[in-house]
Amino acid sequence: MNHDRHLHNDDDAITDAAAHWCMRLHEDDCSSAEREAFAQWLAADPRHAQEYHAMQEIWQTADLLPRNEAVVTPFPVAPRAARTRQWRPLASAAVITLLALPLAGWVGWEQGWLPNHYQRFESEGQVRQVRLSDGSDVELNLNTQLRYLNFKDRRQVTLVNGEAFFKVKHDSEHPFIVQAGHGQTRVTGTQFNVWKYQDQVKVTLVEGSVLVSSNSKDGGYRLGPGMQASYRVGDFEPQLAQSGDYANALAWRNGRLVLDNLSLSQALPVINRYLNKPLLLADANVGRIRISGIYSTREVNRLVDNLPKVLPVYLTRSKDGSTVLNRILPSPGRG
Template sequence: MSEKSLSEAEYDAITDAAAHWCMRLHADDCTAGERQAFADWHDAHPLHAFEYAAMLEIWDVADHLPRSEPAPAVLAFKPRRRLRAYAVAAAVCLAALPLAALTGWEAGWLPSSYEHFEATQGLRKITLGDGSQVELNLGTELVYSHYKDERRATLKKGEAFFKVAHDSHHPFIVRAGDGQVRVTGTQFNVWKYEDQVRVVLLEGSVQISSDAVHGSVPLTPGMQASYHTGDATPQIAAISPNDAALAWRQGKLVLDNLALADALPLINRYLNKPVMLADTTTGTIRIGGIYNINEVNNLVPSLPKVLPVYLTQNQDGNPVLNSIPRKAPKG
């Protein structure tokens, strides 16, 4: 395919192919041959990769739709530049996830808009479609969808500070891990790393749940909630006066005499290769200091200079911290 402008028919063919591969690669009976054919198609043209990435984003939205018996579908997206891609993606999701009585926007099951944001080179400030202001930490990925009855953001990874535009008729939902934060208008911070989530509330009130089964618990200003995947309820605690959870908004990572087991998740979110602990003893060693989030890579090789540890590497190429055994006193 040449680099000239594509015709509508050529563009449609790529969109259709992306939808097909999105469905096949999520199917249980997808073969190795199909996966190789997809890889060949994906790498054949930059637009192939672009369209497939768009399909995956819509697939993520569909993962939260109601599931029931198959039924005829009526797609009711509001007009957008990428309307056809969304419609095809929604049709793919229908084939993969049986839905009943789907009437698109009017049923509140499909969004009228969908936005994807990433902060890869530095901190980023964005405005969502509802007017809410969000600050993204380095290495953060966020998607936002506007539904008829609610506004929904999904923090896929990283950290975000929200100033939610008040709208009592359309609650603002932030999904992080298996849990969610439900608000109408407030200011709060959400951090997600692997299976850990921490929510810090500055203003207003929110309801926190750690999974889709158990009920939610309220959070008031000056409080924090934390949970891991599988937790029935979040752990609620007061924010300490010297809490540095929001220091990232000034580009800083503050480690206030933390055990390495607690400090590494805060450090690793800025690294391509997470640092591992050799054992639990190493995890009890404490670390402190203030660091620039853009220079955290330089922190890892310097740790043996300030802590009783040495660095090795595991078979996956991750740096591993090992404690230096203390010598027994003579005598």
């Protein structure tokens, strides 16, 4: 019992220290001596680096730290498939340190600034099903990362990259918000899919309704079942489309990539989601070639190698090693 209590107190001390450094290193007057002390603390125990990175993620997700001044730690942290942390608003001195408030730590929770629960999930080589702390179910496509924070007045997910299918537990008093790229999807309980590649995002609604909006505009557009909304950086509002058959967008849940008469310029963002290095177009002319077919999401590299067999293209390599698609021009007619 005493041993468990000691471990519990030790974890609290690490959390408090991580909170202190997370805020202090983002202050303009942080000295070189303090940064050296931070490096020594970080190297003293692997748990220090893990806790510091987790603390940074929470506060950046909650918009309490500047994203463009994130401190890069000098020590690597091994990735984890999932991280779950219960935050104790009444117990942790980290709340007081970070908020710089002369009030008890529960103020952060009561005001909706701080989450009481944080989860992080990653999927690499396989589709993964997870359950959030609110009871919602999420299915993660290959190479997907997302974070979940539960606030007093909302449930907030950040889709860092990849694709996820959400079955949201209904709670009219706590909206469920998915931040992806430069926009968000807001629901109270429904089923929908969110796909993200670089700065492009596509939301497909299966059941219920969702409100999709751009970060640069108030309000938003409400989708009905079968509708899709797409947006990217610079879009003032999302582009809407009605599709009676959303099976293609959800085919990844069965390990399939469906390309239904898409131009290569449309297909490449979908294909590149599964590649280590993106497939590139030599020019706009090759981007107009259309492609159809059903492929395995685990064998997209084979799809790329086989493109010259089914399309009038040939492959070359760019300087960085990426594969480039070039169009084979028709032979000039003889006259």
